[in-house]
Amino acid sequence: MPPDLHSGERMKERVHQICSSALCVFPGIRPSPDEYRKAALILTDNDPDQLQALLQLPSLPESTPILILITDETIPPSILKNVTTRLIDFLVVPVSQEIFLHRISFLCQVQKISAEHHAHSATLDKQLKALSTRDPLTGLFNRRHLTTNLREVVETAQKNSSHLSLLIFNIDFFNKVNKSSGLHFGDFMLNELAARLTIASRDIDTCYRFSGEDFVVLMPGADLDQAYRIAEKISNACSAKSYSHNGRKQRITISAGIASLLAHKPDSHDDFITMAETALFMAKAYGRNRIHIYSPQNTKEELSSRKSLTFLKETLNRTLEKTRNSVIASLQLLAQSVAGPEHQAHISTVSHYVTLLGKQLGLPEQHIQTFRNAITLYNSFRSLLHNDLLAKPGKLSHDERKTMGDLPFKLTELTDIFDYFANERNVLLCHGERYDGTGHPHGLKGEEIPLGARIFSIVDAVAAMNAERPYRRRLTHGEIVEELKKEAGQQFDPFLVCQVLTVIEKNRLFDLDPHVLQQARQELFAGFLKEQP
Structure with a gap:
């Protein structure tokens, strides 16, 4: 017996034989928002007003299909005008009960698959948001999130004429801590300090790792007096107790x-x-280990009284920066005379990739420049020291590979001559490390490897694969993507692989269908979720 469009209750009984969670929206039936949320399928007639209301319901999940029962084969024009990703199906009635019930069963199966897909996508979005807004070492929000969030918080405070204070602080003499106690201890200290900061700040405050040893706290509703008291509490929490790890102890102070x-x-x-x-x-x-409140007039007067010292510091910094740039340019020119124009082409390509990836990650320009310097130093020194091995066709011998494996130590020794290459030195020393811990020289694993070294490793590999080499042909763009997928979690940081694929797609670096890159990212995310406990 065919379904009766004019009897909502009889229709409901018929449909529920196949799908108990299907919802019939016909004359005489007014479902509640909760019923819409739980519905596996919506059945309705071709009333355009009714359909428009359905499509605008916030309580109706996007994964729930709608089956419209029509009396002829003409689709209502109002349906065609609606732009929606929801599945909307049509069935001409009268129709046999067997066909009607089969369509109901089929759409309920589609809804189940669609609901699983939406849930999976929501999980991936959540994971991606966490990866893109959180600092991996400390778990605090990162600078990218601060840039986005600060604009909104400032606009809200201005609109409501409410107080908002911003605290920025860093660890005094942190570079000395890294040099004396090592990078591992420095990372431990940053992580421990972030935990103390979280406890000492208020629940409504938001904490960020701004860059390196710099941290920011946004304090809604706090005037200057309250902000100063909060800053004192944070300072005490960070400084009162020493930091102990693997037999090492260190006390610090902060300036804010x-x-x-x-x-x-x-x-x-x-x-x-x-x-x-x-x-x-x-x-x-004024000597560090203190909190200072911004004051334009006081700053001007204070700087005037210390003019000679401040001017000297600024002049020295500018001179050192010019000297650093001059040394890098000289090395680059010297290496180019040995290795040829291919050397400069590779540096330019890798530097371009690093800039794009750094901006994708929301890194400060200062950090991106450090990575670019490290790239130039690495490739220049490598060409000057081992150009004969780099130009050799075929595979390297065991002794030759050992010679190349010692390169990080040689680079560290060379850059020790110039203390202003301290930041680049960390990248150079760890360039040979692998994400799975099987690299050299120290066998660092995962996020033990400095971010700059992880970035350099992947962009250097992409540039190398995308160029002709004496010992192999240039890889196709599809082969490069497959190689990145294969090495994600082994040679490369999986998160950075996803970000590189995004950079390639956004900037059209490869001649590939965007769907290929999107599919590759989805596969990497799926693998990432499987590895989660």
Whole structure:
């Protein structure tokens, strides 16, 4: 017997024989929002107003299909005008009960698959958001999230004329800690400090790792007095107890700067950060281990009284920066004379990739420049030391591979001559490490490897695979993607592999269908989720 469009209750009985969670929206039936949320299928007639209301229901999941029963084979024009990703199906009635019930069963199966897909996509989105907004070492929000969130928080505070204070602080003499106790201890200290910071700040405050040993705390509703008290509590929490790890102990102090939205009236969120950084600079200038509140007039007077010292510091910094750039340029020119134009082409390509990936990750320009310097130093020294091996066709011998394996130590020794290459040195030393811990020289694993070295490793490999070499042909773009997938979690950081694929797609670096790159990312995310406990 065919379904009766004019009897909602009889239709409901018929449908529920096959799918008990299907929902009939016909005359005489008014489902609740909860019923819409739980529905596996919606059945309705071709009333355009009714359909429009259904499509606008916030309680109706996107994965729930709609079956429209129509009396002729003409699809209502109002349906065609609606742009939606929801499955909308049509069935001409009258129709046999067997066909009707079969269609109901089929759509309920489709809904189950669609619901699983939406749940999986939501999980992936959540994972990606966590990866892109959190600092992997400390678990705090990262600078990218601060850039996004600060603009919104400032606009909200300005709209409500409410207090908002920004605290920025860093660890005093942290470079000495890294040199004396090692990078592992330095990373432990940053992680432990982040935990203390989280406990000492208020629940409504938001904490960020700004860069390196710099941290930011956003304090909604806090005026300058309250912000200063919070800063003192954070300072005590970070400094009162020594940091102990693997038999090493170290005590630290922090210097901090505070700026207020209402008191200082910054022109933009960038200006807000600059004000707090200026206050931090004054805390450093007065001997560190203190908290300084931004004050334009005081800053001007204080800088005037210390003009000679400040001017000397700034002049030395500029001179050192010029010297660093001059050394890099000289090495690059010397290496090019030995290795030829291919050397410069490779450096340019890798530097371009690093810039794109650094911006994709939201890294500060200062860090990206450090990575670019490391790339130039690495390739220049490598060409100067081992150009004969690099130009050799065929595989290297055991002794030749050992010679190349010692390169990180040679690079470290060479850059020790120039202390201003300290940041680049970490990248150079760890370039040969692998994400799975089987690399050299120290066998570092996962996030034990500095981020700069992980970035350099993957972009250097992509540039190399995308170029002709004496010992092998240039790989196709499809082969490069397959190689990245294969080495994700082994040679390369899986998260960075996903980000590189995104950079390739966004900037059209490869001649590939975007769906190929999207599929590759989905496969990597699926693998990542399987590995989660």
